[in-house]
Amino acid sequence: MNNLAVAIKRVSKGSKQGRKEYAAEVRIISRLRHRNLVQLIGWCHGGGELLLVYELMPNGSLDAHLHGVGAAPMPWPRRHEIVLGVASAILYLHQEWEQCVVHRDIKPSNVMLDASFNAKLGDFGLARLVDHGRGAQTTVLAGTMGYIDPECMVTGRANAESDVYSFGVVLLEIACGRQPMVPKGDDAVHLVKWVWESYYGRGAVLDAADARLNGEFDASEMETVMVVGLWCAHPDRSLRPSIRQAVNVLRSEAPLPSLPPRMPVATFTPPPDAFYCTSSSVATGGTSSTGTGTVQSITLLR
Numbered sequence: 001m002n003n004l005a006v007a008i009k010r011v012s013k014g015s016k017q018g019r020k021e022y023a024a025e026v027r028i029i030s031r032l033r034h035r036n037l038v039q040l041i042g043w044c045h046g047g048g049e050l051l052l053v054y055e056l057m058p059n060g061s062l063d064a065h066l067h068g069v070g071a072a073p074m075p076w077p078r079r080h081e082i083v084l085g086v087a088s089a090i091l092y093l094h095q096e097w098e099q100c101v102v103h104r105d106i107k108p109s110n111v112m113l114d115a116s117f118n119a120k121l122g123d124f125g126l127a128r129l130v131d132h133g134r135g136a137q138t139t140v141l142a143g144t145m146g147y148i149d150p151e152c153m154v155t156g157r158a159n160a161e162s163d164v165y166s167f168g169v170v171l172l173e174i175a176c177g178r179q180p181m182v183p184k185g186d187d188a189v190h191l192v193k194w195v196w197e198s199y200y201g202r203g204a205v206l207d208a209a210d211a212r213l214n215g216e217f218d219a220s221e222m223e224t225v226m227v228v229g230l231w232c233a234h235p236d237r238s239l240r241p242s243i244r245q246a247v248n249v250l251r252s253e254a255p256l257p258s259l260p261p262r263m264p265v266a267t268f269t270p271p272p273d274a275f276y277c278t279s280s281s282v283a284t285g286g287t288s289s290t291g292t293g294t295v296q297s298i299t300l301l302r
Contacts, residue, residue: 006041007057011050021125022050028101029124036089038112038122057120059113066108066177073210076217078117079174083225085119086111087250090167090243093121094160100130104158106166107147108173130159146180146190150266151237161237164246168192168232175225177210192233193263200230201261224250231257235266 012018022045029040042053059065062082065074086106093101104126112120126142141148141156147169149162169180172191181188199208205226206219228249234240241249241257248254 004041005056005058007054009052009054011052019050022052024127025052025124028127028129029122032093032097032101034089034092036085036118036120037092038120054122055114057112057122058115059117061109062111062113062119062174063108065113066173067179073177073212076213076222080218080221080225082111082113082117082119083171083174084250086121086167086170087243087247089119089121090163091247094163094243095132100132100160102128102130102158102160103163103166104128105143105147106163106170107144108170111170128158149237150235160243161240164232164240164243165237167243167246168229168234168240171225171229171232175210175222175229176208177212192230195226196230196259196263200226200259201263224252224256227256227259230259234259235264239264 011022022043025040026043029037030043033039038057039055040052041055044051044053065071090103090106093103101124103121103124105123106121110121110123112122114120141152142158143152143166147166149158149165152158152162169191172195173179176191176195178191178194180191182191182194184194195205195208199205206222208226209215209217209222228241228246231241231249232246245254249256
């Protein structure tokens, strides 16, 4: 442990939610071991402080590389490796550990990059443990607007399928270089709808690729990432893939799914204020310390 560079997260001890998230991090992530998860090295709750000690991620967050002011465009091969790394992390959480870990806040600002730009998923403060084979138990809506499964906005119940939705949005964000809400005139449209109806439905999904790449990407990989992103973010939970199915396609071990040209209508009562097209702020909670722009983290009690 000598000369080991670490990152220390100080949790607000005056916040009830902060104390809950600290306890969740210690209880869950301290037991997880995977090459694509941020390693929790230690913790301390003495002297009136709540501290979490992690391995240092020298290259910061994926969000900063995709959207940071002045950030150089991340080359496609690196983006593709990050996609596979995050997918591997979620597969471990959902299917390969002793219980299913529902992360509930998968987004680029929670994807950290080590010295070699290996992706490591972190921030388990909102995570929940679910026994394999059981459905969602939580009745608390939590996460970040733009990445939350729209069905959770109605039911408040998160499960593996809602994590898959968030992963789908992240895939599209990596491929397109755009945040979850895409400006459209005086309004904004959700990235999933923008890609599905403006590009995929016209048979031109590659035209949605990040323009900063100047066409320098593997077309087959780009199409796969985009289509799997749409598949994961399907409005109907029952028609989304499991994370293992998504991983198999991303690794070219299974064929691309065939999706309808128009984005399907959700089979549940849609959330208020047109979740997929809004001109107002995209959240009503407190701003995330790791987020950017108008994307905010929320925890709402039902």
